Amino acid sequence: MKILIVDDEEAIVTLLRFNIEKAGFETDIAFDGKKAIKKAEKNNYALIVLDLMLPGLNGLEVCKYLRSHHNETPILMLTARGAEEDKIKGLELGADDYLTKPFSPKEVVARINAILRRTTALQNQKSTTLKIGDITIYPERYEAVKNGESISFTRKEFELLYYLAKHAGRVLSRDQLLLAVWNYDFVGDTRIVDVHVSRLREKIEVDTKNPRYIKTIRGLGYKMEDAFR
Numbered sequence: 001m002k003i004l005i006v007d008d009e010e011a012i013v014t015l016l017r018f019n020i021e022k023a024g025f026e027t028d029i030a031f032d033g034k035k036a037i038k039k040a041e042k043n044n045y046a047l048i049v050l051d052l053m054l055p056g057l058n059g060l061e062v063c064k065y066l067r068s069h070h071n072e073t074p075i076l077m078l079t080a081r082g083a084e085e086d087k088i089k090g091l092e093l094g095a096d097d098y099l100t101k102p103f104s105p106k107e108v109v110a111r112i113n114a115i116l117r118r119t120t121a122l123q124n125q126k127s128t129t130l131k132i133g134d135i136t137i138y139p140e141r142y143e144a145v146k147n148g149e150s151i152s153f154t155r156k157e158f159e160l161l162y163y164l165a166k167h168a169g170r171v172l173s174r175d176q177l178l179l180a181v182w183n184y185d186f187v188g189d190t191r192i193v194d195v196h197v198s199r200l201r202e203k204i205e206v207d208t209k210n211p212r213y214i215k216t217i218r219g220l221g222y223k224m225e226d227a228f229r
Contacts, residue, residue, distance in 0.1 A: 001046035002026040003112065006036040006062070007078065008054055016049060019105035020112065033057025037065055040073060047112055050095070051078045052086055060089055067094035072142065072155045074115045078103070091195040094154035097182060114182060118159055130165045133213060133226050135204060137165055144204070151203050156181070160196045161204075164214060164224035173221035197222055 003025045005016050010031075017027045028043065030036040033054045040048060048066075052059035063075055077090045077098040087098050096115050099108060130137040137144045142158045144151045153161065160181050164172070172180075174190035182192065201208040215223045 001116070002028055002043070004028050004030065004036065004039055004043070004045045004048045004073075006030045006033070006048060006054065006059070007051040008032060009051075012051075015105060016108060019109055020049075023109045023112075025112075031055075033059070033062045036062050040066055040071055041069075045073050047074045047076060047115060049076050049078065049108070049112070052090065053080065060086065060093060063090060063093045063095050067154060070152075074119060074155060076108070076111055076115060088191070088195055091192060092199060094156075096154075096156045097192070118181065119155065130162070132165050132168055132224065135165075135213070137162060146204060153200075153203065157196055157199050157203075160193075161200055164222065168224040168226060171217045171220050171223045176221065193222075 003020050005013055005020070005027055006029075007013050007016070008031050013029055013031070017029065020027050025046070028039060028045070030039050031054075033056045036048070036050065036054075037057070039045075050059045050062060054062070057065070059077055063077065066073065066075070075095045075097075077087075077095040079087050079090070079098050079100055087100075090098055097111055099111060128139060130139075135144050135146045139158075139162060142153055142155060144153070144158075144161065160177065163177065163181050174193045177193045178190055197214055198208075201211050201214055204213055205211045213224060215225055217223055
């Protein structure tokens with residue numbers, strides 16, 4: 001599997017490339033946003049490590065472009081310390097995860113492996129179509145159909161929807177969802193879960209303030225319910 005590393009700092013690229021290749025992956029590199037997009041469109045990467053601050057097109061713009069052109073390659077975004085709004089914006093645009101600089105090379109590899117494990121697991125469940133309320137979920141297409149209309153998702157949005165639907169009726173804590181969907185075996189940031197739940201509600205709920213499908217269980221987490229019950 002090949003990983004695309006996108007960063008304009010040569011020292012960081014060298015560090016990432018050494019550790020990612022040491023973990024058994026092939027790598028490719030790009031030093032700016034435009035080259036990253038060209039390479040992502042031309043090649044089939046397993047994952048993209050994408051720095052937020054890039055010359056020309058920044059990481060957010062690259063992420064937005066790829067997702068709007070139906071490129072669902074998983075994205076691990078690198079952000080500056082304290083750039084909270086940028087982190088959230090990246091997740092909203094379809095990034096799968098983020099790491100804050102400075103980071104441990106071991107953590108980068110751990111995050112890459114976590115994302116790829118989830119991707120592989122979902123691909124292995126392609127035949128398990130789920131139906132809840134008037135939503136039918138098709139894992140093989142990363143898609144759901146509601147009232148005859150197709151709804152498309154980013155990869156991580158879909159994984160969260162699929163997991164909630166598989167465990168419909170159960171209250172799932174943010175930590176449970178973080179472990180199950182993001183496959184973290186270390187302490188993560190549960191705001192990632194909240195951002196993705198919000199995005200899902202925008203796509204499947206009629207009224208996001210009074211959701212019928214994804215309920216917030218105060219102090220506990222979230223629960224998927226059949227809207228027809």
